[in-house]
Amino acid sequence: MKRLLSIFVSVVILAIIYSRIDLPALAEVFRGSDPLWMAISLGMVVPLTLATGWRLRQLMPRHQDFPLTEATKLTLSASVLNMVLPSKMGELAKAYFISDRGYLPGSLAFSLVVFEKASDLLSLFVWCVFGLLFYPEKETLFWVMTFFVFLGLFFGLLLLSSESFANLFFRRSKAIASGKLYQKLDKLHRSWTEMHNHFWQDKRQLLIIASISIFIWFLHLMQIWFFIFALRASVPFIANLALAPLAIFAGLLPLTFAGVGTRDAALIFFYQPFFDANVGAALGLLCTSRYLLPAIGGLPFFGQYLANLQTAKSNAK
Template sequence: MQKIISSKTIYKTIIVSLLAGLIIFYLFKTLIDIRDFAEVLKRVDILLLFSTIIVSFSVPVLSAFRWQFVLRLVGHDTSFKQSFSIVMSVWPLSILPGRVGDFARSYPLRNQIEPMGTAGAVLFEKVIDVASLLLLSAVGFLFLGHYGYAVILFLLSTMTIPMLFLTRSVSRFLPQSLSLKLRPIFTHLEFKNLKSKYFLFSLISSLTNWWVSVLMIWFLYDAFGASLPMTTTAAYFPLAIFIGLIPISIAGLGTRDSALIAFFIDKATPAQSLASGIGYFLIGYILFAIIGIPFFIKNFFSTQHTDSQKAN
């Protein structure tokens, strides 16, 4: 795991994220009336909140299927059980900015796949996610009648994956020492993989996964008293997710919320957007990070103990 994410990097990113989060919430304090926020929390619809939690449990399942399909896409056969265990084990690391904790997935697979090879699979998965989010947003804008935005986002979506393969080609012209280091990442990234059924399965599972996220935020806004049109939610929430990936906060907390406030200012009060954003963070990240702790211990600490015994 140290080859992918060093402990020094983890400590730095957590400290920077905490400081950035404090600054962002200080700004929120100047923009949002605390009494309004408290009132929004008191009036929450518990049934809708519970419905959001129920819907959210499909996210780790879909994430596990996506990871399994991506690994098979790049030539590594993994069972759903192992894929699910790995996905859950890195959820506690989701607090790292930009979801870089996902690259720690290489550790449980270190005896089967070269770490940098797993990093290539993670990179491929992230590119598929970007394409899926752009496509969902494009469909949302299409139904809103904003055809210009829809076309731009659709073109960006279709260009995203080919750009990854272009990067693979460009990497050959880098200095030899750097090119050799990057080679394992790009080994299995070939155009022929796009014809594989596993690419289609990966894309479908990614689209479904992010659609569930759209449903979650839609339910949350409704729970906190703001009724958003589904098309508006589908158009703007993927963009808010992108903003949340800017590596200056913990799991997008603060950056994603500020985007929600700006995007839905005509549909919801800032207090409702903040409550919905925090709810999404608590359910989508903290809840599954807690559930993932036993998987984290099993895959990262138990395996270390086993390896040390074998070495002795």
């Protein structure tokens, strides 16, 4: 039911957007695009996927043999689920497959993916804070967003770095939760504690992972900047560092199908000082391709993992 509701919300938002868009003008934006920059920007999906897979490999314990090919296939498989699950929750499926293939115990695999997702989110916050601090034209809205983004970064860093603060947060959250929400928070609390115990043992490795995550998100934001070049528009680099993360955050809200609709509306709204709504809508479609292309590439591997899982279950009976 929730999935149908998110699809409905996406359709409604897109209907509102495209009722105000000149469709022939939108088609003209794509016809007049720069083919070289279009190829470069779309092609960045490949190094981004490899970099994300390499980070997953670096997250593994040093004694664990975990090939880059396996990490890349898992990354692509998660992209399939990210297209249908809210807030990139498909990433958590990697924990199940990592455990199922015998690389790590289930709880440690889950804590590894939780850490990966947390470092991903905080890295996006870092670039958003950096961009907003240097964004030249701050009206009241942007000052408010800067404050809340900085608050989110500070809170996330506290959760990640302080086990006592994390325990306090989870205890207070579970005190007011009930039913399935309590169970989810309890599982996340236990995984978060295991994550702290595992990753803070090697601070050098922790610094490496943080650096990789920040660099990966730099590449993501560069890809969006290159999309703008491909559409023959222009946005200052610092402005893109501030605005692109805000649009991505809008797409992460668990309201729509794979962020479609909210992300498009955010791109049109935030980039309106630099180009019109037709270019903004075109940019929204290209940003959706950032999620669609890896999902298409991951379909064969996802099907393979599911088939192996079903075979293992059949043999266990």
